[in-house]
Amino acid sequence: MALNNTIYQSPVFQQACTQFDLAADILGLDAGLRERTKRPRRCVVVSMPVRMDDGRIEIFEGYRVQHNLSTGPAKGGIRFHHDVSLGEVAALAMWMSWKCSLAGLPYGGAKGGVVVDPRLLSANELERLSRRYMQEILPFIGPNVDIPAPDVGTNEQVMGWMVDTYSNHKGHFDPGVITGKPIALGGSLGRREATGEGVAWFVKSYLQDLGIEPENTTVAIQGFGNVGSEAGHALYHWGAEIIAISDYTGGVHNPKGLDLKAAQAWIAEHKTLQGFPGGEPITNEQLLELPCTVLIPAALERVITDQNAAKLKCRILAEGANGPVTNKADAILAERADIEVIPDVLCNSGGVIVSYFEWLQNQQNYYWSKNEVFDKLYRMLAKAKASVEETKKKYGCSRRTAALVLGISRVAEAKAKRGLFP
């Protein structure tokens, strides 16, 4: 099957394209510029032999899709997950382009992925796979070309191995090639918390607009990894009750509020939430339909569909995950004046914004305090929120389309100014 077909047949990629088309219609983009702006610029597919602990060689498949390189180096995370596909990575790369553009970052958009369940690998196998992936994508990345970061299934340690592999190849330490690194390797204070902290900032800001106080706020979070747990802790410390959380194995619900520290300790000991005694077990699907003030999907794409969108019982839907709402569900939510949707490209942009700060600190070799990082982050989030609200009002469209209008228009303008058909 042609590469383009593999990408275009992916439901996640189609979802991103439909969202793009709605915004492009409002912008009146002509056909040539529209197609140029929508399509991924470069898709790298690699196969990686890795020696397993038992001596076998296993071959893994990986991807790096650079959607936009016209407005700066491409930027976006690397996902290790057994369901990763090229189409999914291409959609995630496209969303990175609009996210970076909306936040005003001097970056294009990219995403990477490896088809693997990292929970099934030993630490040594994971290190070998991470290093081999970096070795394979090395010719296509660099601090001024494309700068990866963590996403689902990867973390600071994986970024540490990757920056080491890259630096060994270059012959000198080059921390600016990766963000979300350990602090000891030039990582930024606050990057680990940044995405969840940003999600919490938006939730608090929109709740304030609605006149809802922390003590009257209940929160359900699907996915208790980096984004979900940091958002949960930030909202818990603010005074909200976190009534449900989940991971791959399912969730736990307590209408009186969960003890997040105890949940984290349980996960550290048992690897999953399964069996956590702080509440009643629920499924990931049930969690989405719980009555709550704030629902935060913080796991994978396409969990809110035409089957459950009408059944949501939240006041705010804060998209910590990328692409959690299908197009059909979006249409249903557009009719529901009782739910405010904070779209992914706005809601989870705190992560890439602090990645930008990390890259700047690496370039300057001058490091900031956590307060400086968060102070600058909050100012950028407030600016992005204000511009989205203004655009939403101007065009009378959904908040998602307004965010995409802003993100896409800046990329399209840069492409047009560079000369569309050089």
Ligand SMILES: NC(=O)C1=CN([C@@H]2O[C@H](COP(=O)(O)OP(=O)(O)OC[C@H]3O[C@@H](n4cnc5c(N)ncnc54)[C@H](OP(=O)(O)O)[C@@H]3O)[C@@H](O)[C@H]2O)C=CC1
């Ligand atoms: N990390 C970042 O900085 C950013 C991440 N995002 C987005 O946020 C989302 C979460 O990323 P992140 O927190 O980094 O990833 P993590 O790998 O840290 O956490 C993912 C969480 O989702 C759970 N999960 C995985 N599969 C499922 C499933 N099928 N149903 C329910 N839960 C599931 C995982 O459970 P288990 O641990 O059991 O596998 C884990 O709790 C993704 O959409 C990502 O693209 C967006 C912006 C930045």
Ligand SMILES: O=C(O)CCC(=O)C(=O)O
């Ligand atoms: O921090 C980054 O560079 C990218 C984060 C990311 O992958 C995302 O925002 O989806």
